[in-house]
Amino acid sequence: MCSRNHLPAPLPRLSLLSLTCLLTLCVHPRTLPADTLSVPEKYQTIQSAIDAAQPGDTVLVAAGTYYERLRLKPGLTLKSVGDESRGERGLKRAETTIIDGSRQKEGAGVLLAENAVLDGFTITGVGVYDEQKWNHHHATRGEQQSHEHIGAPGTPGIAIMDVTCTVQNNIVHHIGYTGIAAQATAGKRCTPHIYRNVCYRNMGGGIGSMHDSQAVIEENTCFENFYAGIGHDDASPTVINNTCFENIRAGIGISEGSCPLVRGNKCYRNRRAGIGSRTGANTRPLIEDNECYDNGMAGIGASESAAPLIRNNRCYQNRLAGIGSQSHASPTIIGNECYQNGQSGIGQQGDAVTTLINNYCHHNKTAGLGFADCKSGRSTVVNNRIIDNAQVAAGVHSGWTVLFLGNEFARQGGLPPILMVFAGADVTLTGNTIRGGGVAGIRVAGKLRAENNEFAGTSLRKVGPPNFGVWALPGAEVTLTGNRFHHWRHALSASEATVMASLNHITDFHRTALLIQNPQAPAHVFNNVAVSSDPQVEVLTLTGQAGTVKGNALRKPDTAPDKNQSP
Incomplete structure (x- = not known):
């Protein structure tokens, strides 16, 4: 039994000011100011600076070549030193600050984290780039390529998995897989902003949006990639104002149930279509206000039962049709201008089911509207202007x-x-x-x-x-x-x-x-x-x-x- 004589001595009384300060510290813990960690001035490697950083910090990297593969941390900004001056392909600071993964074997060139920013680097040397293979399939217009999903497993230059982040002003080239790959796993969200990057000579696509990714892919330049400049596999990103040229397949390729918004892009001199959609009736993109010209096949193509809405595009001087439909595709084609194409302005074949409304097809080298031999094709053609085609x-x-x-x-x-x-x-x-x-x-x-x-x-x-x-x-x-x-x-x-x-x-x-x-x-x-x-x-x-x-x-x-x- 405790008695009064054994009670502990009373605590000293706190002043009102001291009590207020203590409560403030408990309820509002102090937020440290963001820090800038310099590489190589303070840290010899980029990864060591990342490991030492806290959310909100910036790791600032001077020009040079860094033989690393990186894993970012949440809330971190990784940026190259320099301003926004232009170089030959992208920003000068991106051209001179290089992350080369060739001396390591595991992991993406850069793995993004939640709310992280990757700004202004060249990423290369991840996986095996095969020049001979690239040249062969370029010469054959991709006709002999395997039809692998763009979402097939591989190691990208930049990997974005289940996170919201920003990837901007980077140059990604000579990667053995896709340059920049964004994908979500079951029940998670992947909503990055992929902005003003340059992706070329990669053995997959330049940029891949896969498996429920809802990326915003904006103002990127993608050229000479082994598959599409920008590719989609079961994803619904927003793809706006990009430039895609001289890719072995389409400038922008949409497949496997993808439903992206594809708007305001410029696709030219691709070995196949400027913009192509395929593989299934659940592939239902909105393709509008794009400019597709001088492509090796159609300006915009739909095949393999895809059902795109193709609206208000300009398709001209393509090797085949301005807009082409085949293999049971069921596009709705509204308000496009198709002219000076090597074959039809709008061409249909392979049992397609098409709806053509308010299009303007003129000065094409064969027909304004072409319907090639098939077993059972159907088309409804309403209020179109078909003027001065050669045949x-x-x-x-x-x-x-x-x-x-x-x-x-x-x-x-x-x-x-x-x-x-x-x-x-x-x-x-x-x-x-x-x-x-x-x-x-x-x-x-x-x-x-x-x-x-x-x-x-x-x-x-x-x-x-x-x-x-x-x-x-x-x-x-x-x-x-x-x-x-x-x-x-x-x-x-x-x-x-x-x-x-x-x-x-x-x-x-x-x-x-x-x-x-x-x-x-x-x-x-x-x-x-x-x-x-x-x-x-x-x-x-x-x-x-x-x-x-x-x-x-x-x-x-x-x-x-x-x-x-x-x-």
Whole structure:
């Protein structure tokens, strides 16, 4: 039992000021000011300075070559000494401050940490760069490359794993894998800002965003990389205002279920597409406001069931199409300008399913819109301007079912038809304008339904090569309803075809408005109107089977009253 005599002596009384100070220290511990650790002035190696640093500190590294591989700490800034002066490829301070990983075997060149900053270094010597292999696949346009995922295991120059950080102003080259790789593991976030870096001659992509990464990839320059300049594997980053050129595959490659925003980039002279999306219906990027030119294949390509939204891009002078779709891709293509491409402005093949709206395709070397042979392709084509392409405005080959609605198809000169519907194709035209010369407005060997279109010939050619609004070849099936034809030798010339023509209005023709010879089935021609002041012309010349032929009328042109004539 304790007694009063054994109680400890009372503590000395604290003053009010002392008590206040003590409580302040407990509740608000003192924050030390950020420190700057200098390499090599105070620390011989960069890693030793990193190990000594605290969150908020800056490790400042002087110019030189450092044979290290680095692991950053959270909240640390690692920066090279110097200002923002430009050098040959990037900032001068980045060019002269080199992290060379060639003397170590393990780990990335630099492994980032949460809220860390990596600013202004050259990173090289990580893994094996194979010059012979690079040259071989460059020469073969990547056709013989293995189709490895960009997210396949490897050791990058800069690794960003499950962190938010900043990687800026660095130069990453001659890495045996991807230059800068960002990825998240299950349930974690990876949201770095990858800004104004230069990545070239790496054996993977220049920059890779993988496995749920949500990076912001901005204003980087990526060139001569073994795969894409910027690549995606199951990731949804924001990719804006980058420049990607002379990469062996695409300038920007999107695959494996990635859904990035790709905006404002410039992609040129890549060995394959400027921007490519592939591998699955869950690959659904938004590709908008980019400039893609002089690429070895398409300016923008979609394949392997990818479903991109391709909007407001400029694609020109590419070796193949401005925008190309193949292998069951289902892109939506809106408001793009495609011109001076080696093949079509917009080209489709391989059972693609496409939607084309408000695009402008002009001065391409083959078709404005191309639909190559396939088994079962479908396209809806609405309100596009397809002008002055070297061959046809649109060529629809076997296997395609295409709806053209409200488009303008025109060409100033040349002999090819403006539209060509090949055998095995099924085309519906509603409310379009077909303007120009050549042998025909539409030359048909397949199936055509044309309703409420305007066929505007530029000049009537009475002799010489054909000059028909619609030229139906043997075996064709043609239905013409409510169309307007003018300045064609014949509105319709059909031989050994199946024909129905009704409610069409035809002016400025030669001898006969509708010429049908030996139809395969009874021809149905009714309620058409031909306008001419020549009493010797005919609305219809038909040889062979007649089905319904009635109500066709020849009318004189309307004449306005003389303004000087008295009523």
